[in-house]
Amino acid sequence: MEGQTGQTEDNIITYPGGFKANGMNCGIKFKNNDLGAIVSEQECTVAGMFTTNRVKSESLMYSMPIVKKGRARALLVNSGNANTCIGKQGVKDARTAAKALARQLGIGGKEVLFFSTGIIGRPLPVGKIIECMPALTSGLSDNAMPVAQAIMTTDTTQKIVAEEADIDGKKVKFVGIAKGSGMISPKLATMLCFIATDANISQEGLKKTLAASVNTTFNRITIDGDTSTNDSVVVMANGMAGNSQIGCDGELFAKFGNALHxxxxxxxxxxxxxxxxATKFLTITVKGSPDTRSAEGIAFAVADSKLVKTAMFGNNPNVGRIIAAVGYAKVKFRVKPDKVALRVNGIECFREGKLLYEEARAIDLKGRFIEIEIDLGSGNEEATIWTSDLSFDYVKINAEYN
Amino acid sequence: MEGQTGQTEDNIITYPGGFKANGMNCGIKFKNNDLGAIVSEQECTVAGMFTTNRVKSESLMYSMPIVKKGRARALLVNSGNANTCIGKQGVKDARTAAKALARQLGIGGKEVLFFSTGIIGRPLPVGKIIECMPALTSGLSDNAMPVAQAIMTTDTTQKIVAEEADIDGKKVKFVGIAKGSGMISPKLATMLCFIATDANISQEGLKKTLAASVNTTFNRITIDGDTSTNDSVVVMANGMAGNSQIGCDGELFAKFGNALHxxxxxxxxxxxxxxxxATKFLTITVKGSPDTRSAEGIAFAVADSKLVKTAMFGNNPNVGRIIAAVGYAKVKFRVKPDKVALRVNGIECFREGKLLYEEARAIDLKGRFIEIEIDLGSGNEEATIWTSDLSFDYVKINAEYN
Incomplete structure (x- = not known):
């Protein structure tokens, strides 16, 4: 299994066989790509996971039932406008946009998914989207860059990953694009992620392996603890690699799952x-837990603590704030402070209910990557989550964004 | 019932009959008061509520059993050092400090409560506290200002409130002091609050009315959602007003409860x-809830959202972020977005699942006080909570504080 990530023009990542994509500016944003499409030659098996927020984008209300049926050919997405809290007009606009792409491609309206990200509460300028359909489709190619750019909001870089796996003697390819840099919390983070693969896999198998992958990746990151209304992770598998169909278990399923993960x-x-x-990348691992869920809950309490995040931004090894967050995490398991051990960047700084003051002072937080390891001393389960610090720029970006 | 609040030297608030207090610098902090005492001539009935954090200050481990018994004469408190995560030495140091004050006053060691606030994990310099006992006690007076200053950490002003109530033909007085400006979340907020009253009240009655008051005041504020290890609200009632004893219900109990609240x-x-x-004071009211707890839970989700708080700091009426927080609040009641109505500073900007874009644009957030009113349209219960915005200075203070 080999991986490739692409963030520069020199390092172009191309879609698997049968997929084409494009991105362009349609005028929702002043400049930069704000409209994208991913299109498959053949019908795809699809699976998706969506925000658990009770307030959902009207684009999701349109697309979720199609994903549930498990078949689609194409995906249209806009940024700059979330098409959320719009009411019924938002669902109509989503359908209109999807149908416009379908007509252009000569496929059925129900074969096109539609997603949106951006500001909540503004009517979608669907006319601008429709006008651009000929240009969008005529520019379809195997380059993943333009569509990866089209889904960005406050992201500073496009996010693309390519992966390959040998499955059933065939070289199966994956290309995933994602966006999200704020309003990020588990279930699922304010994010869009679209993965295209040429694998041949059953709908059941795809659903199962996607859920497993998401639970230990996108559901284990947090930036600000805010859950968005538009979060979506969607996989489209068009079967063009020619492998025999992957089911719900066995060796092929495991190989596919590893690559997707x-x-x-x-x-x-x-x-x-x-x-x-963000100026820091924090990895928070909670070990020694009686169950995975408690480990996750405690790791998230630490990760979402404004006081821990500001301390990290200040290169300030304020161990007390970490321990306080462990103490107030709302989990069913009753944490025993006497059994907790804490290591920050490899230095043990809390043990047997005591903060080791001299050791804590010696912790060096100047680097970009910070490792926080909490051992609850009460079991064998663990969870690792990733988060960022809370900086002046976070406040600036979010005070001004609208 | 008349109230008085004092924050300047010109506006001195004096303790009720039989209480004296003092505050001074004992050298834990470089300057400013960091040691204080409140002393009663007569034995007091006491009641207290403490942090729910599983990690508790060693000072609390010492004092909580005494409060539970319900009798005390004096209270000693230091700031600058939380006496937390210290292990057994911390409990010993708390006892040593309390005994030193008892010896100086000629009362029993178990009649003195001891509290701490400040940095976690540093051994308490108990010697400095003991050395200052003669000076601290010789300066006891009825002025509440010095002890109010002695409990401050990042607070910029001392917080004192005086209240009077006519109970059973007697003028009953209350003086409360508090500290806390960060690590504030319900249950109970990083805070100390000490209230002295000359009322005569039973231990049962005092416990009951304190719980009721705290649940709708200190348990309804949040600054950063972080719960501290040292939170304490303690009331001392010395009975010197001479009223007949207040029990657990009835008119006298109600009058006392109103004043305490x-x-x-x-x-x-x-x-x-x-x-x-903070640059803003936010009042968040959730109405139309099937139960109080859900109303509280939703109000806190909005109040603790980093995205809502930064938007408020930026005078940015980002209604979508408020609605998103309502949508992800973890409460048992299933919010129906179609029934939710939102008003910000009196302007209705969300109704029937739709954000009212032009109305939202018209919201003026420039003032210091912002009112957010959410009607869930699903019941008769409500809850109001108070919070602040998230500013550059919040990040600065917490990046640097150690």
């Missing part, structure tokens, strides 16, 4: 690396 | 007014 993990890390205003 | 509410508001780096 790798794509998701790399993209999830890229989201944190590009977190709004 | 007023003290707690004013102090809670002062904490938010002095929140770290």
């Amino acid at each position: 790798s794509v998701c993990a790399k993209l999830a890390r890229m989201l944190i690396e590009d977190a709004e205003g | 007023s003290v707690c509410a004013k102090l809670a508001r002062m904490l938010i007014e002095d929140a770290e780096g």
Whole structure:
């Protein structure tokens, strides 16, 4: 299994066989790409996971039922406008946009998914999207860069990952693109992620492996603890690699799952690396937990603590704030402070209910990457999550964005 | 019932009959008061509520059992050092400090409560505290200012409230002091609050009315969602007003409860007014809820959202972020977005699942006070909470504080 990530023009990542894509500016944003499409020659098996926020984008209300049926040919996406909190007009606009692409491609309207990201509450300028359909489709190519750019909002870099796996004697390819750098929390983070693969896989198998991958990647990152209304991770598999169909278990399923997990993990890390205003990449591992869920809950309490995040920004090894967050995490397991051990960048600075003051002072936080390791001393389960610090620029970006 | 709040030297607030207090610098901090005492002539009935954080200050481990017994004469407190995550030595140091004050006053060691606030994880310099006992006690007076100053950490102003109530033909007085401006979240907020009253009240009655007051005041504020290890609200009632004893219900109990609630509410508001780096005071009311707990949970999700808080700091009426937070609040009641109505500073900007874009644009957030009113349209219960915005200065204060 080999991986490739592309963020520069010199390092073009191309879509797997049968997929083409494009991105352009349609005028929702002043400049930069704000409209993109990914199109498959053949019908695809699709699976998706979506935000758990009770307030959902009207674009999701349109697309979720199609994903549920498990078949699609193309995907249209706009940035700059979330098509959220619009009411019924938003669902109509999503359908209109999807149909316009379908007509242009000569396929059925129900074969096109539609997603949106950007500002909440402004009517979608669907006319601008429709006008651009001929240009968007005539420019379709195997270059993943333009569509990766088209889904960016406050992202500073496009996020693309390519992966290959040998499955059933065939070289199966994956290309994933993602966007998100704020409003990021588990379930699922304010993000869009679209993965195209030429694997042949059953709908059941695709759903199952996607859920497993997302739960330990996109559901284990947080920037600000805010869950968005538009989060979507969608995989389209067009079967053109020619492997015999992957089911719900066995060796082929495992190989496919490993490759998909790798794509998701790399993209999830890229989201944190590009977190709004971030100067630090924090890896928080909670071990020694009686169950995975408690480990996750405690790791997220630390990761979402404004006091921990500002301390990290200030290169300030304020161990007390980490321990306080461990203490207030809302989990079912009853943490025993006496059994907790804490290491920051490899230095043990809390043990047996005591903060080791001299050791804590010696912690060097100047680097970009910070490792926080918490051992609860109460079991064998663990969870690792990734997050960023809370900086002046985070405040600036989010005070001004509208 | 008349109220008085004091924040300047010109406006001295004096303790009720039988109470004296003092504050001074003992050298834990470089300058400013960091040691204080409140002493009663007569034994007091006491009640207290403490942090729910599983990691608790060693000072609390010492004092909580005494408060539970319900009797005390004096209270000693230091700032600059939280005496937390110290292990057994911390409990010993708390006992040593309390005993030193008891010896100086000629009372029993178990009649003195001891509290701490400040940096976590540094051994308490108990020697400095003991050395200052003669000076601290010789300066006892009825002026509440010095002890109010002695409990400050990042607070920029001392927080004192005086209240009077006519109970059983007697003028009963209350003086409350509080500290806290960061690490503030419900249960209980990083805060200390000490209230002295000359009322005569049973331990049961005092416990019951304190719990009721705290639940709708200190448990309804949040600055950063971080819960501290040292939070304490303690009331001492020395009975010197001479009223017949207040029990657990009836008219006298109601009058006492109203006055105590007023003290707690004013102090809670002062904490938010002095929140770290805050430029805004936000009042978030959630109505139309099937139960109070869901109303509280949704109000806190909005209040703790980094994206809502930064938008408020930027005078940015980003209604979508408020609605997104309503949507992801973890409460048992299933919010129906179609029934939700939102008003910001009196302007309705979301209704029937739709954001009212032009109305939202018209919202003026330039003032210091912002009112967010969310009607869930699903019941008769409500909750109001107070919070602050998230500013550059919040980041600065917390990046540098150690």
